[in-house]
Every structure is written in C-alpha cells, then in structure tokens.
Amino acid sequence: MNEFHQKAKTEIQPEKEFIAGSYRWFTYSASVTGLRLICLEDLTTGTIATTTVANPTKRTAAHKAWAGARQSRAAGMPWEILYEMGEKGVDPDQKLEEMFRGYGHASVGDMARLAVDMGKIPMHLCLALFNEGSLNSGQEKSTRYQASFGKALLHPMRHYISDHLPKEDVARLEEEYQSFGAVSLELFAKHKAVLLRAFEQYYQADTTKPAERSALLSRVLDCVRYFLLIGQWSGMSFETSARDWSRIIAELQASPLLYYRRVAQQLEKLLAPTTEEEEVLDYKAEAPGLIRHTAPQLTANRNLHALKQFIEDQTDLLQQVSIHSGFPKRVDQRVSMIEPMYTEGDRLAASYILLEKD
Incomplete structure (x- = not known):
C-alpha cells in the first residue's frame, strides 16, 4: 500500500x-x-x-x-x-x-x-x-485523477517509422526516443512530490480527511500532467x-x-x-x-492538399508566416493571441495546411 x-x-x-x-x-x-x-x-x-x-x-x-x-x-x-x-x-x-x-x-x-x-x-x-x-x-x-500516469511509457517508435530501416538503427532510435519518456516521468514524479508538499502547506489541507486529500491530489495532478507527452x-x-x-x-x-x-x-x-x-x-x-x-x-487529404496549392500559388501567406519544418531545434517563442474572428475549424485547417509535408 x-x-x-x-x-x-x-x-x-x-x-x-x-x-x-x-x-x-x-x-x-x-x-x-x-x-x-x-x-x-x-x-x-x-x-x-x-x-x-x-x-x-x-x-x-x-x-x-x-x-x-x-x-x-x-x-x-x-x-x-x-x-x-x-x-x-x-x-x-x-x-x-x-x-x-x-x-x-x-x-x-x-x-x-x-x-x-x-x-x-x-x-x-x-x-x-x-x-x-x-x-x-x-x-x-x-x-488528472490517475497517478498511474507517472509510470506511462511512450508508444514504441517502430510503429511510426519505415520498415526499411536497419534493425540496429531502429533499436538506437527507440532507445533515444524512450529517453524522452524517462525524462517526462522523472519530471512528473519530482514535481508531483514538490507540489504536493507546497499545496498542502498553502491550502492548509487536512490530509487525514479522504475528501480533502483527494481534492489536493487532483490539483497537484492538474499541474504535473503538463510534463506528460x-x-x-x-x-x-x-x-x-x-x-x-x-x-x-x-x-x-x-x-x-x-x-x-x-x-x-x-x-x-x-x-x-x-x-x-x-x-x-x-x-x-x-x-x-x-x-x-x-x-x-481520402477526401479531406485531397482537399487540404488542393487548398495548400491554392495558398502557395494565389497568396503570400506562407511568406508571411514563419514555419520551421527541418530538424527539431529550440525555437524562441513569440506567442500572441489569435483573433476571435477565426473559428476552431479555421485553426484546425490552418494547422494541417501550414505544417503539411510535400
């Protein structure tokens, strides 16, 4: 126990x-x-x-x-x-x-x-x-409610890469990929313990009462799930x-x-x-x-591809929007609010179009 x-x-x-x-x-x-x-x-x-x-x-x-x-x-x-x-x-x-x-x-x-x-x-x-x-x-x-996520492994990379890669390369990639999961779980466990103590002190929770302890743990998991992938x-x-x-x-x-x-x-x-x-x-x-x-x-795939072609040929949107599609690297964040005139559907379509690989 x-x-x-x-x-x-x-x-x-x-x-x-x-x-x-x-x-x-x-x-x-x-x-x-x-x-x-x-x-x-x-x-x-x-x-x-x-x-x-x-x-x-x-x-x-x-x-x-x-x-x-x-x-x-x-x-x-x-x-x-x-x-x-x-x-x-x-x-x-x-x-x-x-x-x-x-x-x-x-x-x-x-x-x-x-x-x-x-x-x-x-x-x-x-x-x-x-x-x-x-x-x-x-x-x-x-x-939020299940602390067992602190043990959750990453879904194996082999399901998302080419079958033609040499087995030794796949094994090496899998090991490196799973290391991200290990870092995630370390951060999850570390900050869960820290936040549990901090929240207990700040909220003066009586942890002998199941209801208060459960509510406290929920608030902690609300925060530490940020580290999950x-x-x-x-x-x-x-x-x-x-x-x-x-x-x-x-x-x-x-x-x-x-x-x-x-x-x-x-x-x-x-x-x-x-x-x-x-x-x-x-x-x-x-x-x-x-x-x-x-x-x-395939309708959605074809429509998105056709829409991207239209944007490339008929607009300057891709010149105005900076997109990094090369090898992953740290990017300085410049976050700004998206105008409320755009619907969730507009934003979803934009994410597909702007990040689509040729």
Whole structure:
C-alpha cells in the first residue's frame, strides 16, 4: 500500500482465447464482467479493443435498428413490427441483411449504437478519435485523477517509422526516443512530490480527511500532467453509431500513419468479425451488417492538399508566416493571441495546411 492507497489487483482469467493471424481474440463471461466482454488484441502493436455484448444469441443493436427502419414502410404498431422478427423459422441475420441492403439509406446505421473500450493506446490516438467523433465525446483515462500516469511509457517508435530501416538503427532510435519518456516521468514524479508538499502547506489541507486529500491530489495532478507527452500510453471508451464507426474507420484508413491504419483494421474486425470467428468465440456481433463503406476516405487529404496549392500559388501567406519544418531545434517563442474572428475549424485547417509535408 502506498500513499495513494492502491488496491491489490487480481488477474482475471479469460473465458476463451483464439489466435487468428496477427490477432488474439479473448472473452470474459457475463458472470465475471457483468456483460459478456469480447476483446481483440493486435499482436503487432499491442493495442487492445473490446466491446460488450448484451445478448449472446441476438444482434441486439442491429435488431433495434431494423425495428426503427421498418417504421418507414410498416403500418403496424411497434410490437407488430417486432413480431415479424420473432416469427418461427425466420433467419434474423438474413432478414436484417436483406432489409439493410434493400432500404439503401445510411440513416439505418444511426439507429445502432456501439461502444468500444481501448487499452494500450497512445494519448494522441485518443485525441484523434475525439476529433473524429460526430459529437466530440468519449472518456479517456484522466491524467488528472490517475497517478498511474507517472509510470506511462511512450508508444514504441517502430510503429511510426519505415520498415526499411536497419534493425540496429531502429533499436538506437527507440532507445533515444524512450529517453524522452524517462525524462517526462522523472519530471512528473519530482514535481508531483514538490507540489504536493507546497499545496498542502498553502491550502492548509487536512490530509487525514479522504475528501480533502483527494481534492489536493487532483490539483497537484492538474499541474504535473503538463510534463506528460502525447505519445504516452493511455486508454479510452468511445460510443457512437454504426454509421459513424464506419466513417471513423474510413478516415483512419486514410491516415499517413501506419499505426492508425492498423487500428482501423482492428476496429473493423472487432465490430464485424468473420463467421468462423463468431462461431469459435460463441459471439454475435451487435451490428456487423452496418459496418460498411470503410475504404480509405481520402477526401479531406485531397482537399487540404488542393487548398495548400491554392495558398502557395494565389497568396503570400506562407511568406508571411514563419514555419520551421527541418530538424527539431529550440525555437524562441513569440506567442500572441489569435483573433476571435477565426473559428476552431479555421485553426484546425490552418494547422494541417501550414505544417503539411510535400
């Protein structure tokens, strides 16, 4: 037991395990995790994606989406519509697939909500998913409340560099890269201890009271998380519609980062597994038929490139704005407020355009 009272952890054994290529499937029964939990680990990256199943024998989310979509073409009451699916001899999967294909509009996918929890992912992926979501929502592991971030390692550099580099060069780069993480953690630990004493003295907190000690620690972590790097390990929970998941997967597939493309493939496999994988795991995915149109979505990349070309050819913006895109070095900061006339969207687009590599 340490100063933050950590509970002893008991290793939870999975119910089933199954290796499929570069992926490892494993599950936990509802008696252990409340709802049956389906987990998929990418053995190449170490990233784990999980989802819960409400009913092991039915595609619950797809079933609800089907009932909602039928409202547009069925005159009956809700129980009469759902009765169609309960009729003897009906193949629910076939009926769902026929209806989804026949209706031909993507709004059906908005009626199926799917939640995914992810672990062993870098903080920058959490940020990317928040920005990609239609509601900009979700929950990431909080650097404010979780002191365990003081042990967070950097996501390995090998996932972001060329496969053609010699192994010895990759090993050397990895060692140097991880040294940044070590410095980050040293600063995190050092200043956490210093600030804890300083805040305790300044606020005259009674640390024998759990509420005051918790509030004090939160203020300290608010400050020391400044030293954390965006590449350090984290985890998150993200819930959205099947339609939105399809779009997010397509956007990640278009990323210049190989790691993001692998995450996209992993998410698609988790939400739309093969028939064999479902049978081995005794798993009914919630709405696999609604995870579609996941090919790389290159529209944003093309538009940003075209916009940059226009700015270069038709304006003097790149001459007026100083941009350093060479080898990293210390830069004297001259910070000024951006005029409020620019929206968050304007600023985001500018960051892509001005820093885009040719």
